[in-house]
Amino acid sequence: MFSKFAPKYAVVALSVVAALSLAGCKGEAPSAQRGPQEVGVVTVELSTPVMTTELAGRTSAYQVAEVRPQISGIIQKRTFTEGQMVKAGEQLYQIDPALYEAAYEQAVANYELALANARRSAQLVKVNAVSKQDNDAAQAQMKTARAAMKTAKTNLDYTKVESPISGRVGRSEVTPGALANAYQTFMTTVQQLDPIYVDVRQTSSDMLRLKHEIASGKIKAKDGAVEVTVLMEDGSVYPQKGKLTFTGEEVDEGTGMINLRAVVPNPNGDLLPGMFVRARLEEGARPDSVVISQRCVMRDPKGQAYVYVVKPDNTIEQRNVVANRVVGTNWLIESGLQAGEKVVIEGIGKVRIGSQVKIAQPAAAASETPAK
DSSP states (O other): OOOHHHHHHHHHHHHHHHHHHHHHHHHOOOOOOOOOEEEEEEEEEEEEEEEEEEEEEEEEEEEEEEOOOSOOOEEEEOSSTTEEEEETOOOOEEEEOOOHHHHHHHHHHHHHHHHHHHHHHHHGGGGTTSSSHHHHHHHHHHHHHHHHHHHHHHHHHHTTEEOSSSSEEOOOOTTTTOEEOOOTTTEEEEEEEEEEEEEEEEEEHHHHHHHHHHHHTTSBBTTTTTTTEEETTTBBBBBEEEEEEOOOOOOOOOOOOOEEEEEEOTTTTTTTTTTTEEEEEEEEEEEEEEEEGGGGOOOTOOOOOEEEHHHHEBBEEEEOOEEEEETTEEEEEESSSSTTOOOEEEGGGGOOOOOOOEOOOOEEESSOOOOO
């Protein structure tokens, strides 16, 4: 029975296979070829960016004077208000002067007596009424008495404890009635805050690089000085600019850092000692430099920076570049790019080396914020 119907089944199966094959051929369309990928590019241009370096630091007083008495005695009164501005020579404390007034009066009397004896001896020695030795002794006693009088007067003046510098006086550490010991008792502090120091640290390698670039002419320093812009703790820019005045003479062996100090005007007292700030060092202008957006630059697993360049025939080339310094939101390109070349900034993830691309927009400036 199977052999009787086998030919019929075979014919039906072949017909079905043929029909399916024919339908498949009719439904299969030729694969469409993908056109060039659209990309946005920037055109490399030469500019003159101002090179800056931001370093963390702290403020410190321009001058600091610890006020201590130069004679001993009981403090009678305090003559200042804590936190006020004082001038050099302004009285801060009064020490009981009674003993020193008495000592001064005694010294004056001794000096006047010695002076009279010296004058009398000078006249008598001319007629040989006294010996030259006695006259020399009289003159020496007069000079000794004069020195003692000056010392007594100085000690009396020291009963008025004065500010050694102009600045802001701090908290008083003593009160009236306390005993002040000469050169030992710490009374208060006076700090000069205008101008004020900003102390920062920089690596020795960065310092050497800056010196080499200035010497070679890559960076043109402004009047030979480095300007400093202070950034406050909240990120705001302090309105007064300072200047770098000191570079450390030795490198910290443990960290490889070198100390730097800037002097910043502080007329309103906005900067206080100990504040954490950031100092932006304006190293100078770098002419004929290539600056491109950070969005254009990528790095391979080894850390090598590269960009995609659109060649004249609209194909993609991967170009290694040297990008070690940031200028705002851009990279400073030391080498690898020339003026006029087009660098991909949009559609980077869709291009391949050697692939054909279409520029979607006119070439723009290479940096997002053109340097002046």
